[in-house]
Amino acid sequence: MPTKMKERELTFSQAWQRYGTLGILVLLLVILAILRPSFFFKTSTITQILSQSSVNILIALGEFFAILIAGIDLSVGSVVALSGMFMAKLMVSGTSPIAAVLLGVFMGALLGFINGILVNSTGLHPFIITLGTQAIFRGVTLIISDSSAVFGFPASFSRFMAQRIFYVPVAAIIAIAAALILAFLTRQTKLGRNIYALGGNRESAWYSGINIKLHTLIVFVISGICAGIAGVVLLGRVGSAEPAAATGFETYAIAAAIIGGTSFFGGKGKIFGVVMGGLIIGVINFGMNLLSVSSTLQQVVMGALIIGSVTLDRFVAGRK
Amino acid sequence: MKNVVKKFPGVTALDGISFDIRAGEVHVLLGENGAGKSTLMKILSGVHKPTSGEIIINGKAFSHLTPYDSYKNGISVIYQELSVINELSIGENLFIGRLPMKKLGFFETVDHSEINKRAREILKTVGLNRDPKTAVEELSISEKQQVEIAKAIAADSKVIIMDEPTASLTSSEVESLFKIIRQLKKDGKGIVFISHKLGEIMEIGDRVTVLKDGGYVGTKNISDITQDDLVTMMVGRQISKNYQHENFDFENEPVIFEVVNLSRKDNKVRDVSFKLHKGEILGFSGLVGSGRSEMMNAIFGAEPKSSGRIFIDGEEIKTPSPYSAIKKGLAMVTENRRETGFFHNFDIAKNISILPFVKTSGAGGISGLVSKKAEAQWADEQRERLNIKCYSTKQLVSELSGGNQQKVILGKWLAADSKIIIFDEPTKGIDVGSKSEIYSLMRRLADEGKGVLVVSSELPELLSVCDTIAVFLEGKIVKFFSHREATEENIIHASTAQESEET
Numbered sequence: 135m136p137t138k139m140k141e142r143e144l145t146f147s148q149a150w151q152r153y154g155t156l157g158i159l160v161l162l163l164v165i166l167a168i169l170r171p172s173f174f175f176k177t178s179t180i181t182q183i184l185s186q187s188s189v190n191i192l193i194a195l196g197e198f199f200a201i202l203i204a205g206i207d208l209s210v211g212s213v214v215a216l217s218g219m220f221m222a223k224l225m226v227s228g229t230s231p232i233a234a235v236l237l238g239v240f241m242g243a244l245l246g247f248i249n250g251i252l253v254n255s256t257g258l259h260p261f262i263i264t265l266g267t268q269a270i271f272r273g274v275t276l277i278i279s280d281s282s283a284v285f286g287f288p289a290s291f292s293r294f295m296a297q298r299i300f301y302v303p304v305a306a307i308i309a310i311a312a313a314l315i316l317a318f319l320t321r322q323t324k325l326g327r328n329i330y331a332l333g334g335n336r337e338s339a340w341y342s343g344i345n346i347k348l349h350t351l352i353v354f355v356i357s358g359i360c361a362g363i364a365g366v367v368l369l370g371r372v373g374s375a376e377p378a379a380a381t382g383f384e385t386y387a388i389a390a391a392i393i394g395g396t397s398f399f400g401g402k403g404k405i406f407g408v409v410m411g412g413l414i415i416g417v418i419n420f421g422m423n424l425l426s427v428s429s430t431l432q433q434v435v436m437g438a439l440i441i442g443s444v445t446l447d448r449f450v451a452g453r454k
Numbered sequence: 455m456k457n458v459v460k461k462f463p464g465v466t467a468l469d470g471i472s473f474d475i476r477a478g479e480v481h482v483l484l485g486e487n488g489a490g491k492s493t494l495m496k497i498l499s500g501v502h503k504p505t506s507g508e509i510i511i512n513g514k515a516f517s518h519l520t521p522y523d524s525y526k527n528g529i530s531v532i533y534q535e536l537s538v539i540n541e542l543s544i545g546e547n548l549f550i551g552r553l554p555m556k557k558l559g560f561f562e563t564v565d566h567s568e569i570n571k572r573a574r575e576i577l578k579t580v581g582l583n584r585d586p587k588t589a590v591e592e593l594s595i596s597e598k599q600q601v602e603i604a605k606a607i608a609a610d611s612k613v614i615i616m617d618e619p620t621a622s623l624t625s626s627e628v629e630s631l632f633k634i635i636r637q638l639k640k641d642g643k644g645i646v647f648i649s650h651k652l653g654e655i656m657e658i659g660d661r662v663t664v665l666k667d668g669g670y671v672g673t674k675n676i677s678d679i680t681q682d683d684l685v686t687m688m689v690g691r692q693i694s695k696n697y698q699h700e701n702f703d704f705e706n707e708p709v710i711f712e713v714v715n716l717s718r719k720d721n722k723v724r725d726v727s728f729k730l731h732k733g734e735i736l737g738f739s740g741l742v743g744s745g746r747s748e749m750m751n752a753i754f755g756a757e758p759k760s761s762g763r764i765f766i767d768g769e770e771i772k773t774p775s776p777y778s779a780i781k782k783g784l785a786m787v788t789e790n791r792r793e794t795g796f797f798h799n800f801d802i803a804k805n806i807s808i809l810p811f812v813k814t815s816g817a818g819g820i821s822g823l824v825s826k827k828a829e830a831q832w833a834d835e836q837r838e839r840l841n842i843k844c845y846s847t848k849q850l851v852s853e854l855s856g857g858n859q860q861k862v863i864l865g866k867w868l869a870a871d872s873k874i875i876i877f878d879e880p881t882k883g884i885d886v887g888s889k890s891e892i893y894s895l896m897r898r899l900a901d902e903g904k905g906v907l908v909v910s911s912e913l914p915e916l917l918s919v920c921d922t923i924a925v926f927l928e929g930k931i932v933k934f935f936s937h938r939e940a941t942e943e944n945i946i947h948a949s950t951a952q953e954s955e956e957t
Contacts, residue, residue: 321824322823322824323822323823323824324811324812324815324819324820324821324822324823324824325820325821326824327804327808327811327824328808328812328819328820330797330799330800331797331800331808333799334797334798334799334800335793335794335796335797335798335799337793337794338793338794338795338796338797339797340756340776340794341754341756341776341786341788341794341795342776342780342808342809342812342866343775343776343777343779343780343781343809343812343813343819344777344812344819345775345777345818345819345820348818348819348820349820352820397799400799401797401798401799402799
C-alpha cells in the first residue's frame with residue numbers, strides 16, 4: 135500500500151511541475167470564455183492580452199534569474215522607468231530611435247551591473263541592495279525628467295511599436311524572442327547550467343569551480359537588460375515616458391516567476407513556466423477588467439494568488 | 455546512566471553505555487572523534503532521546519530527559535561552541551530564562567539591580583573580575599567560558615559537563631580553569647570533563663571512562679593508570695583489511711604533487727610542505743581544527759592562502775580559486791556532501807557533468823554549450839565504473855544513500871579527468887560496505903597514477919589505506935609515518951603533542 139501511494143504522489147508532483155501552470159492558464163481562459171463569450175472570441179482580445187502581458191513577461195524573465203540564484207531583484211520597476219525615461223529623453227532630443235533604444239537597453243544593463251556589483255562587494259542579500267537601488271533609480275528618473283512626463287517620439291518609433299505581424303503585436307514578438315533566447319541560455323549553455331547550480335547550492339558551486347561573483351553579476355545584468363527591453367515596450371505602448379512608470383511592477387514579475395514554478399529557494403524553475411506565469415497574470419488582469427472588477431479588488435485577488443501559488447508549490451515540492 | 459543505547463538511522467552511536475558521576479569528582483570522558491562522547495552528552499542535556507536505557511538522577515529514574523528536565527535536575531552543559539549571548543550583559547546571561555522580576559505598577563520588569571547584585575557574588579566564585587553589566591561580546595574566550603561556568607553555578611547545577619573546555623585556551627588560562635574546577639569539586643559539584651589532551655586529563659581527572667566507536671571500554675581511577683594505558687584503551691585492538699601493496703617502494707617513483715611552505719593568513723596552516731609520489735596514498739591525521747582540512751581548502755583555492763607553492767608533475771600551478779585548481783587537474787571530495795558536495799536540485803547526470811563542463815569552459819567558466827550526449831555518456835561511465843546504485847542517472851542525488859552520493863561526487867571529479875584527488879573525510883556517515891568500496895577505489899586510482907590525498911579523523915581508515923601518514927598539530931605537520939611504522943598509538947601521541955622522550 136505505501137509504495138503505491140508514493141508512486142501516485144510522485145506522478146502528481148511531476149505532472150504539476152510540467153503542466154500545472156499551463157492548466158491554470160487554460161482554466162482561466164475557459165472561465166473567461168464562459169463568462170463573456172462575446173468578448174472572448176475575438177482576435178483583438180487575444181492580441182490585447184498578449185501585448186498587455188509582454189511588459190510583465192519581459193520583466194519576469196529577468197526576475198526569474200535573480201530568484202533562480204536564491205536572490206531577488208526589487209529594482210526592476212525602477213529600471214524600466216529609468217531606462218525608458220533615458221530613451222525618451224534621447225529620442226525627443228533628436229537621437230535616432232534605433233540608437234536611443236539600444237542605449238536605453240544598455241542603460242538597463244548598466245543598472246543591473248550596478249546591482250550586481252553592490253551585491254558582490256557588500257555581501258548583503260540582494261533583497262536589501264535592490265530595495266535600495268529601487269529607490270535610487272526611481273529618484274534618478276524623477277531628477278532627469280524633472281518629475282514630468284516626456285512624450286512626442288518620432289513617428290517611426292511609434293509606428294514600429296504599434297504594428298502587428300500576422301496579428302501578433304511587436305511587443306509580444308519581442309517578449310517571445312527574449313524568452314526563446316533565455317530558454318536557450320538556461321537549457322543549452324554552461325552559463326545557464328552554472329546559474330542553476332549556484333542557485334541550488336552556493337557552496338557546492340564554489341567547490342565545483344563556479345565563479346559565484348561573476349555569475350551573480352551576470353544574473354543581475356540579465357535582469358537589467360530584460361527590464362530595459364520592457365522599458366522600450368512600455369514606451370511604445372503608452373506613447374510617453376512617465377516618471378512613475380512601472381511602479382510596483384516588481385511584484386507582478388516576482389509573482390509571474392513564482393506562479394510559473396520558480397522556487398524561491400533557488401535552483402529550480404523554467405523559462406516556459408515564467409512565460410505561463412506572466413500570461414496568467416495578464417489574463418487575470420484582463421479578465422478582471424472585462425468583468426469590471428474594481429482596481430482595488432484586483433490587488434486583493436493578485437495578492438491572494440501569489441500566496442496561494444507559492445503555498446501550492448511548497449506543498450507539492452514537500453510531498454516527495 | 456545505565457545501559458544507554460542510542461541509534462541513529464544506520465548507525466549505533468552508543469551501545470549500552472553505563473556511566474556515573476559522583477558529587478565532588480572530575481569524571482573524564484575520553485575517546486576518539488566519533489566515539490560517542492557528544493551523543494552521550496546530548497542525551498544528558500536532553501537534546502537526544504536515547505533508544506533504550508535509563509538515566510538516574512539522585513535516585514530518580516528517567517527513560518529520557520527533556521532539556522527542561524535536564525536543567526531542573528541540575529545538569530548544565532558547557533559546549534565547545536559557547537552558548538553565551540553576546541548581545542546581553544554578563545548578569546543577564548547568568549539568569550537568562552529566569553530573570554528576577556520586580557513589580558512596576560501593573561507590569562513586571564526585569565530587576566537589573568538584583569541581577570547585578572547576585573551576579574557579582576557568583577562571578578567572585580569563578581574568579582572573573584568583571585562588572586556584571588559588561589556586554590559579553592567584550593570578553594575573551596576564556597572569560598566567556600567563565601561566564602558559562604558561572605551560569606551553571608547560578609542555576610545551582612549539581613553536574614557540570616564541559617566539552618573540550620581547554621580547546622581554545624592558552625596554558626595560563628587552562629591553569630585558571632583548573633583552579634575553578636578544583637573549587638567546584640570542593641563545593642560538591644560533579645564535573646564531567648571531555649578532552650583529548652592526555653596530560654590535562656592526568657592532572658585534573660579523578661576517574662576516566664573511555665569510549666570507542668560508541669561502545670564502553672572501561673572506567674578507571676586516574677591514580678591507577680598511566681597515559682599509555684589511556685592510549686591503549688582508546689585505540690583498542692581491531693583487525694582491519696589493508697589496502698596497501700606490500701613491498702611497494704614509492705620512494706623511487708616520480709613526485710607527482712608537491713606543496714612547499716604553504717601558510718594561511720589566519721595561521722590555521724603554518725609553513726606546511728609535503729610530497730606525493732606516483733602510486734602513493736598520503737593521509738593526513740590530526741585533531742579536528744589542527745589544520746588538515748584548512749590546508750586542503752587553501753591548496754584547492756577554496757579559501758585564501760598567504761604563501762606557498764604548489765607543483766603538479768614538477769610544474770608550478772597557481773590556485774587562487776577552485777576554478778583555476780580544477781583547470782590544473784585538482785579535485786576535492788569535500789567533507790560535507792550536503793553542503794559542499796552535490797546539488798540537490800540536480801539529477802545524477804547533471805551532478806556528474808557539472809565538473810567536466812566547467813573544466814572545459816573558457817572565460818572564467820561561463821562560455822560554451824552543454825552537450826546532453828556527453829552528459830549521458832559521462833554519467834553512464836561513472837555509474838558503471840563506481841558501481842553507483844540507482845535506477846536511472848535521471849534520479850535525484852538526494853534520494854541516494856550516503857555511500858552512493860559520495861560515489862556521484864567522486865564521479866564528477868573522475869569525469870573531469872582530475873589528476874590529484876583530495877578526499878576530506880571520505881567515509882563520514884557512510885555504511886561499512888560502501889566504505890570498503892571507496893577504499894579499493896582510492897587504491898585503484900593511485901595505481902592508475904592519480905594522486906590521492908586523504909584527510910581523515912578515523913585512524914583505522916588511514917592505517918588501512920595510506921602508504922604515508924602526515925600528522926598535523928596546531929597548523930603544522932609534526933611527523934610523517936610510513937604505513938609500516940604507523941600505529942594508532944604513535945599517531946595519537948604525535949597529534950596530541952604527547953610525544954614521549956623517544957626523539
